[in-house]
Amino acid sequence: MTESTVRLTNGQRWTSQDFLDHYFKPSASGEPTPVAGPPEPVDVDRSWYMDEGPGRYYHPGMFPIIKRIMATRNLAPGTYDLRDFVPSRNEKHPLLSTGLSNYTTDMRSSDYRLRSFVFGNESARISGQVVVNPDGSKMFKQIEIRPLDTNFDFEPNTDPNTNNRLLEGARAIARRIYDPNNQGGSYNIQYRGLGPGYGNGRLYDPFTDSQLGEALQKPAGRPPGLLPSITGKPPLPYVDEQRQYLDQANGNNTQASTTGAPAAGVAPSGSQNASDGDVTSWIASLAGVNPANPTQPAPPALNDELNDFYRNDPAWLLQIRR
Numbered sequence: 001m002t003e004s005t006v007r008l009t010n011g012q013r014w015t016s017q018d019f020l021d022h023y024f025k026p027s028a029s030g031e032p033t034p035v036a037g038p039p040e041p042v043d044v045d046r047s048w049y050m051d052e053g054p055g056r057y058y059h060p061g062m063f064p065i066i067k068r069i070m071a072t073r074n075l076a077p078g079t080y081d082l083r084d085f086v087p088s089r090n091e092k093h094p095l096l097s098t099g100l101s102n103y104t105t106d107m108r109s110s111d112y113r114l115r116s117f118v119f120g121n122e123s124a125r126i127s128g129q130v131v132v133n134p135d136g137s138k139m140f141k142q143i144e145i146r147p148l149d150t151n152f153d154f155e156p157n158t159d160p161n162t163n164n165r166l167l168e169g170a171r172a173i174a175r176r177i178y179d180p181n182n183q184g185g186s187y188n189i190q191y192r193g194l195g196p197g198y199g200n201g202r203l204y205d206p207f208t209d210s211q212l213g214e215a216l217q218k219p220a221g222r223p224p225g226l227l228p229s230i231t232g233k234p235p236l237p238y239v240d241e242q243r244q245y246l247d248q249a250n251g252n253n254t255q256a257s258t259t260g261a262p263a264a265g266v267a268p269s270g271s272q273n274a275s276d277g278d279v280t281s282w283i284a285s286l287a288g289v290n291p292a293n294p295t296q297p298a299p300p301a302l303n304d305e306l307n308d309f310y311r312n313d314p315a316w317l318l319q320i321r322r
Helices: 016-023 046-051 064-071 112-119 165-178 209-217 237-249 276-287 300-312 314-320
Strands: 027-029 035-037 042-045 078-081 097-101 121-132 138-147 150-152 187-192 202-204 293-297
Touching (some): 016 150, 046 138, 064 121, 064 138, 138 209
Antiparallel strands (some): 027 035, 078 121, 138 202, 150 187
8 A cells, every 4th residue: 555545435544543533423414303323334446445445365276166167077158148157147145255354465565454443354246257268167257346334333244153352352352441431333345436426446357277277376466356356446438337336236335244354462553562573463363273284273472472472461462552
């Protein structure tokens, strides 16, 4: 992210502190006596999000529907919509979506703190078509990835069945640090485009199943999106119809199933912070991953040490208050 800021649809640049300040700005409506409501939604530039922001980490190989199609060997030749592979062609089916945790993704990146604090856990949806050739090979075309709206708050967000008590404990501590009097309000973060409609997400050039498989084997050094694609540019002619459909499908402010939220240990811009190494290692321990290599489990010693530290002395987080 440029200078640790988020670009809004109106062109403004917000820091994590701006998102936190907005959390304490209720809206008001009604006459003659206005009634306070939640803060107004914040519109983030969708093309920026998919190009420079957290959306740069999404790629087609993350989506269950793409994995299923690539693994299926008995498809009849022809052209299929990705929705043809889910019940009732439901564009909101889980197979067409994937999640992204900014808490554990690219923890050494320069924008890690901002991504974790502002966006947290998110989701995106994929659309497009696949052409099955007579020899069984597959060509994906008109593929687009769009983020689902999320929100900003300090409420528990993870599935209770995951038993992620440490992460939810971190959120509870964050509330005590940033909102001890419970004065703030949850608000939506919406991904919108410039100009008419909602704008495009990440649009992909046609690619084969073998090209995607090769890219997944050698992701290092690949551009954002893993395969040739564009964001923030006029759409190609063949995606006009697709964009119209997506604008209609997303017209109801569809929200991510795993909403984003700040995590304790990731302080707003301008705060007095604990050391980067301590914060990164601690958040890694919450997710049970190795901070040096997030694709690997955390060493038992690291988990034991940090978890004991968290349980016995949670006051250390006060170091990161504003």
